[in-house]
Amino acid sequence: MRGQVTPTPVVSATPTPTIAGYTMEQVKANNSAQKCWSAIDSKVYDLTNWISSHPGGAGAITSLCGTDGTAAFKGQHGGSGQPASRLAGYLLGPLNK
Structure with missing residues (x-):
């Protein structure tokens, strides 16, 4: 089996x-x-891993699960920068309206 290369699968831990x-x-x-x-500001976030942190x-986050949490x-x-910056790390993608 010379010359055959098996591709290495790429595993993604997050969506x-x-x-x-x-x-x-x-x-x-x-x-x-x-x-x-x-959904916050027309973007979708996966906050699952942030709940315990x-x-x-935790209640502040679980109340947002499955909702538009913008308000x-x-x-x-x-307009605090630190929470907005932390939130950006959980971005999945845009919300289609």
């Missing part, structure tokens, strides 16, 4: 961001602490 985007129905389907998505407690996020964090 791959998509240009096509996500629907609100997809966000609503991920509405638990085990799979927590939220949020300084304000709650802005109401709590306003």
Whole structure:
């Protein structure tokens, strides 16, 4: 079997961001602490791994699971750079309206 090369599979630990985007129905389907998505400012975020780390407690995040969390996020964090920067790390892709 000389000359044969076996391709190495690429494993992705997180969902791959998509240009096509996500629907609100997809966000609503991920509405638990085990799979927590939220739409904020027309973008979809997977907040599942942030639940246990949020300084304000898990409840602040689980209340956003499966919802449009824009008002709650802005109401709590306003224009603060650090929360917005942290949120960016959980981005899945745009919300299709």
